[in-house]
Amino acid sequence: MEEIDIGIIERFFQQLPEKTFHLALRVILALVVFFIGVQVIKFVRKVVKKSLDRAHADVGVIQFLDSFIKIGLYVVLIMFILTGFGVDTASIIAVLGSAGVAIGLAVQGSLSNLAGGVLILLLKPFRVGDYIIEDSNKNEGTVTEIQIFYTKLATPDNRIIVLPNGALANSSLTNVTDTPNRRAEIKVGISYDSDIRKAKEALLALLEKDDKVLQDKEKQVFVDTLSDSAVILGIRCWFLNGDFWEGKWRLTENIKYTLDENGIQIPFPQLDVHLQK
Numbered sequence: 001m002e003e004i005d006i007g008i009i010e011r012f013f014q015q016l017p018e019k020t021f022h023l024a025l026r027v028i029l030a031l032v033v034f035f036i037g038v039q040v041i042k043f044v045r046k047v048v049k050k051s052l053d054r055a056h057a058d059v060g061v062i063q064f065l066d067s068f069i070k071i072g073l074y075v076v077l078i079m080f081i082l083t084g085f086g087v088d089t090a091s092i093i094a095v096l097g098s099a100g101v102a103i104g105l106a107v108q109g110s111l112s113n114l115a116g117g118v119l120i121l122l123l124k125p126f127r128v129g130d131y132i133i134e135d136s137n138k139n140e141g142t143v144t145e146i147q148i149f150y151t152k153l154a155t156p157d158n159r160i161i162v163l164p165n166g167a168l169a170n171s172s173l174t175n176v177t178d179t180p181n182r183r184a185e186i187k188v189g190i191s192y193d194s195d196i197r198k199a200k201e202a203l204l205a206l207l208e209k210d211d212k213v214l215q216d217k218e219k220q221v222f223v224d225t226l227s228d229s230a231v232i233l234g235i236r237c238w239f240l241n242g243d244f245w246e247g248k249w250r251l252t253e254n255i256k257y258t259l260d261e262n263g264i265q266i267p268f269p270q271l272d273v274h275l276q277k
Contacts, residue, residue, distance in 0.1 A: 030081050037077040045069055059128035060146035061121050067148040113149040116169030120146060125168075126175050131241075133174040139163060177241045181214060184237055184248045188255055189230030191265040196223065196231060202262045206254055207237050212247045214238040230267050 045066055052062045126132045126143055132153070133140040139161050141153030151168055153161040176182065190199050200221045207219045217238035224234035235255065239247040259266060 033081055034077065037073075037080070041070065041073045041077065044073065058121070058124070060143075063128070063146050064117055064121055064148060071148065110149055112166035113164045116165030116167070117146065117148055117151075119169045120151070120165060125173065126178070130178060131176040133176065134163060134168065135172040135174060136167070180241060181217065181238050182241050182244045183217075184239060184244065184251065186235045186248065186252055186255065187224055187232055188235070188259070189227065189232050189266060190259065191267045192231060194231070194264045196233075198262060199233060199259065199264045202258050202264070203233065203235055203255060206251070206258045207235070210237075210247070210251065210254075212239055212243045212250075214240070229269050 048069060049062060049066060052065065120126070128143050128146060131140070131142050139153065141155040141159075141161055143151060144154045144160075145152040146165075150162050150164055153163065155161060190196070203221045204219065207213050207221070208215065213219065214237070218236070219238075220234070220236040222234050222236075223231060225232040235251070237251070256266070
């Protein structure tokens, strides 16, 4: 037994340099194949992007297909490298197939997001560049990317929100910029002692003077509510989407100046208390 054991050990050490050399050679070849494969994947993605650009495909479609192709080709590349190390990929596929139920349960969220991404691209509730508000959690921002599993939003204060496609496809959302125009509504309270007609005329004139207000759209100044301490006037007008926020802020400021110039008081909240003797 000792002679047999010594012979096995001797053969092991005799074959070790050769085995090490072959293993190192396989590792080097695998790295070379991986590097070449990465370059090929980049080239294929670039060609597909250019083809879709020439076909004037939607940006979201391009981003989605690009991420899908990237993941698929990397999986193929890794499987190809594993075969170089003697791994039987057919056995791996068979094992994955037999464990399909468990894997399906584990990745059902990802599959839901994948299906949601496909629905978003087919139904087009929004596109890259649209400003949307997700109604469930009130996340909002400009759509910058529609990836295979997630959609990215950029907020006005330069934060990035990542939302799963499944949630976006299965919940309600508001697309603010799907149409070219957007209506602004501002409410302001005036004193009960003020002249309502004079206030309405002054505010309507303000809307007509603003060069960013769309003059071919309806402009309204109306009594919205009779509150406890003020008459609430509503002011409505339309802007181009790109002018909306600056226009609304400018109007809000100018409404105050206009009311002051016309002697229209904006009252503080007040409460009348009557004492009984």
